[in-house]
Amino acid sequence: MLVKTLFVVLSLIALGSCDSRIRYRFFREATYVDDYTHANFHTILTNPNFVQTRQTVIFHYGAGQTLATPQIHDVVTAYAVNRQFNFIVIYYDNINTISSGEANALAEGVTVNLLEIFDRGYNSGLMNLLGFSLGAQIMARASRQVQSRSNRRHIISRLTGLDPWNLGPISSITVGTLSSADAQWVESIHTESSNRGDHGSRGHIAFFVNGGISQPMCTQTLPTARWDCSHNFALSVWAESVRAASPVFPSLQCDSWSQFQAGQCNSNQVANLGRTSINTSIRGSYFLSTNMQAPWSRNQAQP
Template sequence: MKILFATYKTVPFVLMVLLNESTATYMVHFDLCIKNTTGRCTEINVESPPYLPNNVPIVFLIHGWTSDGSASWYDSTIDALWQTNDQYHFIKVDWSIRSKTIYITAQSAVDEAGIIIANFIVKLNNTYSVPFENILEIGFSLGAQVAGFAGKEVQKLTEKKISRIVALDPAGPLFDGRPKEEMLNPNDAENVVVIHTNGGFAGYVDDAGTIDIFPNGGSSQPGCTVALLRNILKLSETIGCSHSRSYKLFVEALLHPDKFQAKKCYNWIVYLISEDLCEDETVTLGDLTTTATGKYYLKTEDEPPYY
């Protein structure tokens, strides 16, 4: 039995986690997706995980609050990445037993879910010599926070970092104001790419990665604010619009990398005044190899494909 004590500024709690195979089976489920296989995706038995080659990229997809392993963005992300490299192996994470609860309960379980994912990653390394540099985590909202905790735990267990985390508008409520070590932060992987689309509302407002990309300033997205002005009662729908735009933009950027070039700049205001006031460095929104650091900005359109 491992006892985790954590005191956050927002929510003090004591979290007890039984880190064994039955806990992982109970709380987190994993589906493996390999291209050109019958059934596309099959559930993994964590007690005896299937063989995974040690020379292909393995991507963990981690959903957010109220969602589960059938999240729509899972399949769109898989299809987009397979267009770039059909050797990708995907692991769909389902932690819906905790994510489909009230928000305060779900957010208090992100470290528990992350620890279970980390133990599975380490098991793959120990069993099949899957190198940590082949591991990529892509998480949306609370799932991005889960990804951060998984990265922390891998380091704790092995003193090594996974290769990359892509955090799609990481959850902000009850995370804003926390110490960096108690949330997603730049040290959770060799590269932590954060795409902000609803900062200050459903998303985290400040820097959280080695590189932070702010489409349209990172707070509200084109087309979403107009919907709010038409009907103030649709506030939650409007926030969801900007929040979910993170994974929609990411998928389009994977498919059309030349259309989503972000520019390094001091802030959004300077970028709006003139891009000439910004630095010369650019990065593609969906670049999964970049080692660039700092803040990057770009403009997008209000409807798919957003360019």
């Protein structure tokens, strides 16, 4: 009787630890999906369309967004038609779920699910966590918690932060910000100033698109609209890189945008921003210019 009671108690604790807000959508084909909850996400390993020897990309979007947000839809569509990956999106039924105040709880839920599939045999060295805005900070926290809670048995291979959100001084401490310590290789893409983005959230390599402060094609009258336009441009750039068959967005290692524009970095190392970038030995800050309309990638790294 005691054993049965203990089992019931433990089961209730386990159920209570599930975050029912978290949903996972697995794109087994471009227009065919399988949905999972926090409670059953680990069963994705038995899905015949989930290839356990293939890289998995899990994407977390930002606050105030949904799967129908145009820039989010662009990224999702780009990955969904690319059969090189197991592609999964974390989504929420309530648009207000994602907030700085909930970042720790959401990261906790993602951490638990990641540890479940890693402990069941999926290789963390095949995992790419991709996050935009606040989603980047949530994924960064989940990635470093996977390391600490597994005593570094499981380390995420690649962490990609698309214009990581500026958490502010308090949440930067309580949540933590994206850094090179969070995964085997961490990259950050910056498109907006501190009005939205956080230039202090940097990985092993940080890309500053058109200087990373504001985007020249964002000419809206209202400042907040311009900020959002520049912030969301990180998604457009990334989606284009996912669709590309070869490396795009050539960028120059440089210490500042002014030096880049003056041509002082023209002979420096070139790196490519985007999904097709595979040189994980590169380090430092890289700057690039884009076209004023899609396709955004230019053919040369020089300004």
